[in-house]
Amino acid sequence: MLLIPCPWCGERDETEFRYGGQAHVARPLDPNATGDAAWAEYLFMRDNPKGWFRERWNHAAGCRRWFNMVRHTITHEIASVYKPGDPKPELPE
Amino acid sequence: MTGHRLPSGGRIDRARPLSFRFAGRRYQGFAGDTLASALIANDALLVGRSFKYHRPRGIYAAGAEEPNALVQLGAGAYSEPNARATQVELYDGLTADAVNAWPSLEWDLGALTGLVSGLFVAGFYYKTFMWPRAFWNRVYEPAIRRMAGLGKAPREADPDLYDKVHVHADVLVAGSGPAGLAAALAAARAGADVLIADEQAELGGSLLAARGTLDAWLRATLDELRGMPNVRLLPRTTVFGYYDHNYLCLLERRTDHLGPAAPAGLSRQRLWHVRARQVVLATGAHERPLVFAGNDRPGVMLAGAVSTYINRYAAVPGKRAVVFANNDGAYRTALDLAEAGAQVLAVVDPRESSPGDLPAQVRARGIEILNGQAVAAATGGKRLEAVSIGPLGGGAARGVACDLLAVSGGWSPVVHLFSQSQGKLRWDEAKSCFVPGTAAQAQRSVGAANGTFALGAALAEGLNAGAEAAKDVGFGGWRAPEPPIVDDPKEAPPHPLWQVPGAEGRGKSFVDFQNDVTASDLRLAAREGFESVEHLKRYTTTGMATDQGKTSNVNALAILSDATGRAIPATGTTTFRAPYTPVTYGAMAGRDRGDRLDPIRVTPIHSWHVARGAAFEDVGQWKRPWYYPQGGEDMHAAVRREAKAVRTSLGVLDASTLGKIDVRGPDAAEFLDRVYTNGFRKLGVGRCRYGLMCRDDGMVFDDGVTTRLADDHFFMTTTTGGAARVLEWLEEWLQTEWPHMKVYLTSVTEQWATVSFAGPRAGDVLRELAPAVAVDEESFPFLSMREGVVAGLLARIFRISFTGEPSYEVNVPSHHGLALWEAVMAAGEKHGITPYGTEAMHVLRAEKGFIIVGQETDGTVTPLDLGMDWIVSKQKDFLGKRSFARPDTSRADRKQLVGLLPADPAEVLPEGAQLVWDAAESPVRMVGHVTSSYWSPNLGRGFALALVKGGRDHHGKTILAPLAGKTVAARIVAPNFLDEGGKPLHG
C-alpha cells in the first residue's frame, strides 16, 4: 500500500485516497467549437506509460482536496506532489 | 538411549507433561514440544498420505518449510485444516488427524488400489481427464475429490475473535535468529523504534537448535531488548507479506498454543499492519532435499531438522542413521546424532573429498565418510528400512539397513519477503543458491537470508545492518556493537547434486513432496515443451498449495535447467507471492464481520419501521423500509395495498436517505447551471426544480430536486445511492476546472430527516399539522418550498412529487424526525394513512414513467435516450452537452426508453429480460432490455419500462421477451401509464 504525501495533510495510507487518472488533461475551453476527434481525445484517451507519470489524486477520506503527483508506475516511487495550478514539474530521469 | 526422548537437554519442560491424540492414538509430550517433535519422541513418524499417490509420508522438516506433516487440528467449529505439525505448539488435550488418508492413516485405500498412479502424470489436470467427457462427472471428479486434496474447512461459523493492529516502526526486523537479534540490538541501542517479529514461540532462531553456541549472548541480548522501551518483541508472529512503500503485514498467534485453555475474550490472532521506515530481513534459510528414488519414505528427513529435534526438543528421530549431504554443514547432524546415542552408519558425500573442520570431527569419532558416493534409493513402506549406496559414477552398490536418513542438498536463503518487495534475485554460483540482488525498497537482508551462512559473519552483518538502518532514520553517530566471538569451522564449498544419477529407474524421485511431483514429471514436462518455469509450475503443479515450494523450488528449477540445457539463472525463478505461510480468513476479516462488515446507516425513524415489522432493502449502506407486511401478507400483497393507498387516499414514506448537499456562494447559481442540463440561474427564491446531471460524455449521472433558499444559497438533493459520488464529482469540477468559482459544498444528508406524504389527502394533513402555512394552490404552488412550523417543529416543506400524486416532503432537523413521523401518522389516521416502502414507491413512479438513475440508466444512457429533451437546455452550455452531438451519441437507433404492456395482463416480465423482434431469427438480434417491471394495482396489470433500439418509433408494435420455457409478447407504449389526473390510461 502506497504512502502518499498529501500536500495539505502529509503522509497518509493509500486507502484514504481516490485515484484521478492522468493529470494535465485540459478540458477544451469552448467544447462546442471543438471537433469530434479532439473532443473524443479529451474524453477518452489517456497515456499509460511504464515509468514516470503525472497523475491526479483526491484525498477523499481526508481533506477532500485534489492534487497532482509524479509516480513511477513500476516501482511506485513518488517523486513529488503539487497543488492544482502549480507548474508542471519535470519528470525525473 | 532408550526410547526416542533424551533423558536430559533440549528446551522442553519435563516437569510439564502433556497428553494429546493424533490419528486416534493417545501420546504424551512435554511443554515446549511441537506436535511434530512430540510425535518423533513417540517414534510416530508417519503423519500423512501424499496428495496424489497416497504414499505414506513422515515428518520431513522442523519448521515452516514442512511439506508433509499437514494435520487437521481440533474438531468442530474450531477445526483448522492443513496446520503444519512442525509449527503446532503442543498443549494438553490437543487432538489432530492426518489430512489425506481414507479410510485411515494406516490403511489407505488410494495407495492399495494403485488406481491413481497412472492418472497423475505431469499435466494430469489437462490430459487424463479429457476423455471420455462423460467420465468426468461420474468417475474422475468424484474419485479425485476423494483421493486428492488436503484438509477440510470447518462448516460452522468461526467462533474465535480476531483483531487488527496498525503501527509505525523505525525499523522492522523479520526473524529473530542471530542476525535478526543483532540487527535489532544495534538499531535499538542507537535509539530507533524497533519491532522484531519471529514466527516461533521462542526468539533465537537457529541458535535454539545449536548445541551451546552463544547461549549466554542470546540470553543477554533478549534481556536487554526486553528492557528497552523503544523495542517491541513479537514472538509467534509471522511477517507474511511485504507490500509497497515498506508496508508489511504480520500474523500474531496469541492463543493457538493454549488450545481450549485460551482465556475467553482474548483475540485468537492479530493481523499487524506495519509501516516501517527501514526493514531488516533476517528470515534464515531452508535446507534442500536431495532427489533420489524413494526419497519420500518416512524416516528420510532434512539433516538440519534432525539436529533441531535432537538439540531443541531432545527427540531423536532414529537409532540407526545414515547422513547423505553435499555440504559440510550437515556433518554437524552426524555429530549431533552420535552425541544423542544414535548409531551413525555412514556419511555419504558426493564430493570427491571433504577436507573441512566438521568432516574431520566426524572422522575422529570413527564415523565412516563415503566420498564420491550417493544414495540412489531408499526402501521401506511406512518406515525407512534400508538405503542403497553406490559410487556416483556407477558401480557396485551396497545396501545399508537403517531407520533414519538425514539429507542435505544445501541451503536456500528465505528470499520470499525480499522477492515480494519487488527485489531482484541473483544466482550465487559458489553457494548454489538465489540470494537477494537489487533491492526495490528501504530494506537490508542479513545472515542466512542473505546467503551469509557462517554464524560469525551473520552476526556482524546483522549488527551492521541494524546500525545502518537506525542511521537512515536519523539515529546516526553510533557505531555497531562488536559481535561476540564465534569459532566458525572452516568449510569446503558445497557441490550441487540436483538429482542422483541412475536413480530414475529405481522408483519415484520426488522433488515437490506436497504436490507429489517427481523428477520425471519435470523432465516429461520439459520434453513436452513447458520450458518456461512459470509454465512448468502450472503444468506440473510444482511449488503450489500451502507449501509454495519452500523445499522444492530450487531443485525443480535446477532439474528444468538440466533438461533444457540452460544455466540456472537463465532458467529463471518463480515469483514469490504473499502470504509466506497461510493466513486465516478470520485474521484478515478481524472484527469487520457480520454487522461490522460495512457501516449500516439508518434514518432517525428506523426504530418505528422495525417496530412495525418492515422488511428492509439495502440501498448503498442505508437500510430502507422495502414494504410493511400486515397480517401474513407477502411482498406482492403488501406492495399492492401500499401503492393503491397512495393513489386513493394517503401514503407516507421515509425519504430521509435522499442525498442532500448545501450549495452556497456568489457563484452557486452559475455553478448549478454548468452541472445541470437545465437552467437554474432564473429559478426564484423558494422555488424547486428537478434537474438532471450528465458526465462530460453526455451520459446521465444523477438526478434530483434542487431548491433556491436565497440568491446565493441552494439545497440540492441527489439519489440515495449517489450522494457521496455526486459531492465528490462536484468538488472535482470546482477544485480542478473552475477553481475561480466561489461555491462551497456541504453534505447535509444526515442533518435533515425527510417525511414525504402523498395522495389525495396530503393537503388535509399538512393543513392540520401546519395551521400557519397557507396550503392553497395559489400561495403554495407545485414545485415550491415554504419554511414553517409543522407539528410544532421548524420545518422546510417542499411541494414536490415522485408519485404523480399531490405530495409534501417535510424536512426537519434529524433529531425531530421520529416526532414528525409520528405526528403525520396521527394526523393521517382518519384518512387511513399507509406507510409505504421503496417497492411501492418504485411502482408509483414507474406508472408515471419517472426514471430511477441506476435502474433505467447504466452509464450509457443520455437524457435524449430517455425522452427527456424537455430538461435539456438549448441556450446555455453544461457538462455533457458537447457530447450529445458526437456521432455515436446522436445515432437514431440508440436504445430509447419505452413502456411495455405484456399481451397477457397477468404477466410481469423479469427485470433484465432481453428483448427481440423475431425469436426465430438465428442468431437472434437483441434490441433491448427491461429496466423496471412491476404489477400495478392501479392499472390492474403488469407493466414495464424498457430500453429498446429506436424504441420511440415503434410505439404500438409488439416485441418479444424470450424467457426460459416461454416467450412473452408485449406492446410498446409511451413510458407513462397514467393520464394527467392520475387515472390509468390503459387497462
Ligand SMILES: [Zn+2]
Ligand atoms: Zn489531505
